[in-house]
Amino acid sequence: VRAFEQKSLASGACGETLDDVPEAEDGIAPQLASLKPLGQVRESFILAVSHEGLWIIDQHVAHERVLFERVLRQRQTESIPVQKMLMPMVVELTPGQQAVFSEISDELGRNGFEVELFGSRTVVVKAVPAGVESCDVEQMLGELLVEFEREQQAMNLDAIRHRIAASIACHAAIKVNMPLEQNKMEWLLRELAQTECPMSCPHGRPVVLRYSVKDIQRAFKRI
Amino acid sequence: VRAFEQKSLASGACGETLDDVPEAEDGIAPQLASLKPLGQVRESFILAVSHEGLWIIDQHVAHERVLFERVLRQRQTESIPVQKMLMPMVVELTPGQQAVFSEISDELGRNGFEVELFGSRTVVVKAVPAGVESCDVEQMLGELLVEFEREQQAMNLDAIRHRIAASIACHAAIKVNMPLEQNKMEWLLRELAQTECPMSCPHGRPVVLRYSVKDIQRAFKRI
Numbered sequence: 001v002r003a004f005e006q007k008s009l010a011s012g013a014c015g016e017t018l019d020d021v022p023e024a025e026d027g028i029a030p031q032l033a034s035l036k037p038l039g040q041v042r043e044s045f046i047l048a049v050s051h052e053g054l055w056i057i058d059q060h061v062a063h064e065r066v067l068f069e070r071v072l073r074q075r076q077t078e079s080i081p082v083q084k085m086l087m088p089m090v091v092e093l094t095p096g097q098q099a100v101f102s103e104i105s106d107e108l109g110r111n112g113f114e115v116e117l118f119g120s121r122t123v124v125v126k127a128v129p130a131g132v133e134s135c136d137v138e139q140m141l142g143e144l145l146v147e148f149e150r151e152q153q154a155m156n157l158d159a160i161r162h163r164i165a166a167s168i169a170c171h172a173a174i175k176v177n178m179p180l181e182q183n184k185m186e187w188l189l190r191e192l193a194q195t196e197c198p199m200s201c202p203h204g205r206p207v208v209l210r211y212s213v214k215d216i217q218r219a220f221k222r223i
Numbered sequence: 224v225r226a227f228e229q230k231s232l233a234s235g236a237c238g239e240t241l242d243d244v245p246e247a248e249d250g251i252a253p254q255l256a257s258l259k260p261l262g263q264v265r266e267s268f269i270l271a272v273s274h275e276g277l278w279i280i281d282q283h284v285a286h287e288r289v290l291f292e293r294v295l296r297q298r299q300t301e302s303i304p305v306q307k308m309l310m311p312m313v314v315e316l317t318p319g320q321q322a323v324f325s326e327i328s329d330e331l332g333r334n335g336f337e338v339e340l341f342g343s344r345t346v347v348v349k350a351v352p353a354g355v356e357s358c359d360v361e362q363m364l365g366e367l368l369v370e371f372e373r374e375q376q377a378m379n380l381d382a383i384r385h386r387i388a389a390s391i392a393c394h395a396a397i398k399v400n401m402p403l404e405q406n407k408m409e410w411l412l413r414e415l416a417q418t419e420c421p422m423s424c425p426h427g428r429p430v431v432l433r434y435s436v437k438d439i440q441r442a443f444k445r446i
Contacts, residue, residue, distance in 0.1 A: 038261035038270060041277050042436050045443075049264050056277075058443045205444050213265050220268075220281045221428045 032193035032208075037185035044176035046185050053212040059188065060176050061201035066191045067131070067169035068202040071111070075161055080112040081130035089125040090118065091138050097145040104148055104160055111164045115141070131172030140171050166202035255416035260408035267399035269408050276435040282411065283399050284424035289414045290354070290392035291425040294334070298384055303335040304353035312348040313341065314361050320368040327371055327383055334387045338364070354395030363394050389425035 035048040035055055046057040074080040093101060098121055108115055112129030128137055144167050148155065155163075174180070174188070192198045192207070201207055217223045258271040258278055269280040297303040316324060321344055331338055335352030351360055367390050371378065378386075397403070397411070415421045415430070422430055440446045 036262075039259075039272060041272050041439060042274065044436075045439055047261060047270055047272070047277065049262060049270070051265065054264050054270065054279075056439060056442075058445075061443070206442070209439075209442050213267075216264060216268055216279060216432075219279075219429070219432050220284070222281075 028198055029193045032189055032198055035189050037182065037189060040180060040185075042177070043179045046180070046188070048185075048189060053210065053214075053216065055211075056209040057189070057192070058176075058201075058205075058207055059174050059178070059180060059185075061173075061205055061207045062188055062192050062198075063173035064166075064169045064201045065195050065198060065207055066188070067172055068165050069195050069197075071129070071165040071168050072161065075111060075165065078110060080110070082112045082114070082127045083130045083132075084114075084127045085125060085134055085137070089134070089137055091123050091125060091141055093121050093123060093145065095121070096149045097142075100145050100148045104144075104164075107157070107160050107164060111161075111168065113141075129168045129172070132168060133171070136171045140167055143167065162202070169202060251421055252416045255412055255421055258412050260405065260412060263403060263408075265400070266402045269403070269411070271408075271412060276433065276437075276439065278434075279432040280412065280415070281399075281424075281428075281430055282397050282401070282403060282408075284396075284426075284428055284430050285411055285415050285421075286396035287389075287392045287424045287426075288418050288421060288430055289411070290395055291388050292418050292420075294352070294388040294391050295384065298334060298388065301333060303333070305335045305337070305350045306353045306355075307337075307350045308348060308357055308360070312357070312360055314346050314348060314364055316344050316346060316368065318344070319372045320365075323368050323371045327367075327387075330380070330383050330387060334384075334391065336364075352391045352395070355391060356394070359394045363390055366390065385425070392425060 031050060031052065032055075034050050036050070037046050037048040037057075040046055040059070041056070044059060046059055046062075048055045048057060071080065101115075101117070101123065105115060105117075112127070113125065114127035115123050115125050118124045123141075125137055125141065128134070132140065144164065147163060148160070180188070199207055214223065254273060254275065255278075257273050259273070260269050260271040260280075263269055263282070264279070267282060269282055269285075271278045271280060294303065324338075324340070324346065328338060328340075335350065336348065337350035338346050338348050341347045346364075348360055348364065351357070355363065367387065370386060371383070403411070424430055437446065
């Protein structure tokens with residue numbers, strides 16, 4: 001188990017945390033693009049092979065990475081797709097959350113949230129970024145405000161945008177325990193190959209575990 | 224890499240060496256029988272999944288284990304299938320090999336080899352156990368005689384039979400670097416599930432590497 005983790009750390013570290021700028025990882029993208037997905041473990045982890053070996057991909061964090069970078073791009077061009085709520089949702093805020101809300105409401109708006117103050121400690125959510133389920137909205141907004149409340153003083157605009165993008169990506173991404181068709185797995189690996197930092201999710205967790213043919217031969221005592 | 228090996232050792236050890244009697248491994252057979260093969264890595268290692276996790280199976284040693292136990296059973300009932308050589312093959316022996324040959328020629332005969340002395344240091348091979356390629360025969364016979372020459376004093380009949388069965392199994396087994404159709408992979412796993420000791424080959428090498436869903440979740444820092 002330990003080597004499993006060490007390997008994933010070795011291959012999965014991109015040096016990026018939430019507040020860093022993603023770095024390009026040379027050589028990973030062409031390998032990812034040449035992978036052939038074979039199926040899933042427990043409908044959560046994609047098994048894929050290339051001539052070089054075996055890759056295991058965490059489908060949720062892989063999609064999270066794809067969406068995270070997409071949301072950041074769309075934010076830059078102010079083109080985040082929005083979906084109207086069927087029913088506006090009322091969310092109560094604590095005094096701390098209320099203070100934070102006024103700080104970030106403009107940025108939330110530019111990220112696809114249509115949220116208005118309604119009285120002093122209540123907001124009404126009328127629209128959210130596309131892909132976010134309405135049943136997730138209250139929890140998501142609560143988590144975001146709690147995070148910002150905790151770290152507000154040190155946050156610059158870039159950091160705020162990264163946090164919001166990571167939250168949208170997390171809530172809109174494919175979940176684990178979800179069967180994926182062959183073409184959906186292929187699509188996800190293609191999309192992941194096009195990201196700037198395909199090896200770790202916005203929260204720093206590894207997206208892929210890699211085992212070379214040599215690793216496998218060694219484990220079988222062939223070399 | 225280290226854990227890969229540790230895991231395979233932990234799961235692959237059956238306590239059996241060439242000269243031991245195979246032990247049953249409770250609980251492995253039903254798991255093996257429920258595996259779904261998804262494909263191969265480098266046309267050599269079968270990837271298979273169950274609800275419990277990921278298995279990697281070395282196709283050559285898996286088939287070796289299947290054939291080894293089959294040859295031993297067939298030897299017991301004197302029913303080893305034989306194939307005639309298209310052309311009899313002449314093999315030169317060293318004096319040491321010649322001495323060994325006379326010791327084991329009867330047992331070789333009962334294992335499907337039709338080999339006759341021809342002069343003092345030459346044998347003629349007229350038939351071999353089914354599944355052994357004619358291009359392998361000379362090397363195989365040479366290796367067997369060298370092994371027996373080295374260890375002759377300590378060998379009882381059981382040990383001799385195990386050695387011969389292991390050699391036949393090794394030479395008749397599916398090789399690595401060979402693409403396998405889906406039904407062939409399924410057949411191999413079914414056959415392996417029916418062996419008495421599916422986790423290691425007759426030479427003691429691991430046949431399978433197992434990774435539980437928990438191992439994978441841990442490597443992805445999910446637990």
